[in-house]
Amino acid sequence: xxxxxxxxxxxxxxxxxxxxxxxxxxxxxxxxxxxxxxxxxxxxxxxxxxxxxxxxxxxxxxxxxxxxxxxxxxxxxxxxxxxxxxxxxxxxxxxxxxxxxxxxxxxxxxxxxxxxxxxxxxxxxxxxxxxxxxxxxxxxxxxxxxxxxxxxxxxxxxxxxxxxxxxxxxxxxxxxxxxxxxxxxxxxxxxxxxxxxxxxxxxxxxxxxxxxxxxxxxxxxxxxxxxxxxxxxxxxxxxxxxxxxxxxxxxxxxxxxxxxxxxxxxxxxxxxxxxxxxxxxxxxxxxxxxxxxxxxxxxxxxxxxxxxxxxxxxxxxxxxxxxxx
Amino acid sequence: xxxxxxxxxxxxxxxxxxxxxxxxxxxxxxxxxxxxxxxxxxxxxxxxxxxxxxxxxxxxxxxxxxxxxxxxxxxxxxxxxxxxxxxxxxxxxxxxxxxxxxxxxxxxxxxxxxxxxxxxxxxxxxxxxxxxxxxxxxxxxxxxxxxxxxxxxxxxxxxxxxxxxxxxxxxxxxxxxxxxxxxxxxxxxxxxxxxxxxxxxxxxxxxxxxxxxxxxxxxxxxxxxxxxxxxxxxxxxxxxxxxxxxxxxxxxxxxxxxxxxxxxxxxxxxxxxxxxxxxxxxxxxxxxxxxxxxxxxxxxxxxxxxxxxxxxxxxxxxxxxxxxx
Numbered sequence: 098x099x100x101x102x103x104x105x106x107x108x109x110x111x112x113x114x115x116x117x118x119x120x121x122x123x124x125x126x127x128x129x130x131x132x133x134x135x136x137x138x139x140x141x142x143x144x145x146x147x148x149x150x151x152x153x154x155x156x157x158x159x160x161x162x163x164x165x166x167x168x169x170x171x172x173x174x175x176x177x178x179x180x181x182x183x184x185x186x187x188x189x190x191x192x193x194x195x196x197x198x199x200x201x202x203x204x205x206x207x208x209x210x211x212x213x214x215x216x217x218x219x220x221x222x223x224x225x226x227x228x229x230x231x232x233x234x235x236x237x238x239x240x241x242x243x244x245x246x247x248x249x250x251x252x253x254x255x256x257x258x259x260x261x262x263x264x265x266x267x268x269x270x271x272x273x274x275x276x277x278x279x280x281x282x283x284x285x286x287x288x289x290x291x292x293x294x295x296x297x298x299x300x301x302x303x304x305x306x307x308x309x310x311x312x313x314x315x316x317x318x319x320x321x322x323x324x325x326x327x328x329x330x331x332x333x334x335x336x337x338x339x340x341x342x343x344x345x346x347x348x349x350x351x352x353x354x355x356x357x358x359x360x361x362x363x364x365x366x367x368x369x370x371x372x373x374x375x376x377x378x379x380x381x382x383x384x385x386x387x388x389x390x391x392x393x394x395x396x397x398x399x400x401x402x403x404x405x406x407x408x409x410x411x412x413x414x415x416x417x418x419x420x421x422x
Numbered sequence: 423x424x425x426x427x428x429x430x431x432x433x434x435x436x437x438x439x440x441x442x443x444x445x446x447x448x449x450x451x452x453x454x455x456x457x458x459x460x461x462x463x464x465x466x467x468x469x470x471x472x473x474x475x476x477x478x479x480x481x482x483x484x485x486x487x488x489x490x491x492x493x494x495x496x497x498x499x500x501x502x503x504x505x506x507x508x509x510x511x512x513x514x515x516x517x518x519x520x521x522x523x524x525x526x527x528x529x530x531x532x533x534x535x536x537x538x539x540x541x542x543x544x545x546x547x548x549x550x551x552x553x554x555x556x557x558x559x560x561x562x563x564x565x566x567x568x569x570x571x572x573x574x575x576x577x578x579x580x581x582x583x584x585x586x587x588x589x590x591x592x593x594x595x596x597x598x599x600x601x602x603x604x605x606x607x608x609x610x611x612x613x614x615x616x617x618x619x620x621x622x623x624x625x626x627x628x629x630x631x632x633x634x635x636x637x638x639x640x641x642x643x644x645x646x647x648x649x650x651x652x653x654x655x656x657x658x659x660x661x662x663x664x665x666x667x668x669x670x671x672x673x674x675x676x677x678x679x680x681x682x683x684x685x686x687x688x689x690x691x692x693x694x695x696x697x698x699x700x701x702x703x704x705x706x707x708x709x710x711x712x713x714x715x716x717x718x719x720x721x722x723x724x725x726x727x728x729x730x731x732x733x734x735x736x737x738x739x740x741x742x743x744x745x746x747x
Contacts, residue, residue, distance in 0.1 A: 153538075154516065154538045154539040155511065155512070155513055155516075155536070155538040155539075156512075156513060156514055156515075156516055156538075156539070159487055159488075159491075159513050159514065160491065162484055162488065163484075163487065163488035163491055166484075166485065166488055179537075179538035179539075184536050184538060186480065186511070186536065186538070187481075188480055188481060189481055189484065190481075191479065191480075191481055209534065209536075211480070211509050211511065211534075211536050212504075213478075213479045213481075213502065213504035213505075213511070214479040214481070214504075215479070215505055
């Protein structure tokens, strides 16, 4: 089960009502943003979201995809839905969850999922995908091909340095195994000798949590929201280096979780920019303020931070976003 | 009703049986060739066929389309069919007949046509498309935009110089009409003053018919075959400048139709090449001979001839192809 942590962009050309209906379904489960089609925005959206769902005729989606598609490894999942919400058609990323997302959406819309890939029994989760699921960075990129090839041949690959495996396809084994000739090792620092060509080394990304909270949000609720967000990513509190917010109350939360707190001021929020930020809602836009959760996370993470979890809302009182380095 | 006169290429990656089943359906109605997917061939196929039907997963079709697509005006229609023949999905050219073709195929396969374009009520047949249907060449390309824009606004466009109109969308009117401010004029020679910006001038392509015939084909049957082929294009015998063949018997046909005959010799056939030629069947390939109908038509038409009608078979005895200049 994939969680689209960087969010699902729903993009429509003219059928706003259909798109809004679809968006309301998707955003119950995943971070999601609704966009009107705009050539100037698409490059950003392409790079910043895990999945793009276009509500428009397939021909237009294809010509758009052609403009932005680079390669299987970096392109987002792409799904096309016709204006009348009859068909849900995965175009790109079927190996990486778009078939499943299309099926979920179709079930709720009572639409037809147009699945055109053969059964995925023989497919394996690539090492990059595993790294992504573990929210890790690959240190020795050159070893990826050997290990992924071993998986495709059906050989065992031992995954060390984690307590559990995410849902993966392929002969991944948790921990040590005498038969293993290929490995994925999650290591805390880069000191280990990494000369082994049969091992892909992963470094866990350091996570920075940004919080937005209404006045009525309690310390306990904010704590719950943080656990909820980390739960979506299937990582523990031990991965979090800082919690950041404009709200004083979050400092209490940090203390009780024993994690450093960084107070962000409004001026810094308002002068910050990153192309992957969720655009402010109309309400915020009217008030002239930006969303705070994502920006707080980015600032805490420093200039090289990337969006790891697009902001999610908890009990309509709290927003949580996570950046990573 | 569109006739895919330059043919429909059916292209499969691995599901040969499904592709063959589909091809057998399509070739009953239209000139059609079956190909195994080959990157080296695709550029040619893209330029030489009116429609490409891919039997493979949609993601692969999209990445292929991205490699070759240029613009709406020049790209062929593209349809994707999944390996299990459950879905028939028009990707490109829905304005130009791929929706209709997908529906026809789906009906016979008992598959689902995945039509994602809104009802086409508001669409018009562009002037280029009309020229294509009339098998004409646009002389003054610069006037196309004005006349097509008039059609889109719903204004009348008078079509002069033809006896009947093909099936078109938009406010085309046959012949003269006092209200007409925009015109499409089919003219026999280029002597007319063509300074009028509100008129698109078309020149009928000169047609050259190539014939292949088994020994048992009679003069009468060959004549029928020629009429049948011209009927597919909805043009009359008056458009044909030459009939060409390696077979002597065709000279008799030409005489009785009062059209010049060109005898082609085998040596010329075997040394001729054009990237749009239909690849020889396995049987011909084994015998070491090329198909004759298309090559005869090309040779009769001279070096600037283009394929107008991919070879069709008549009563399994005669093949007819048409080139145009």
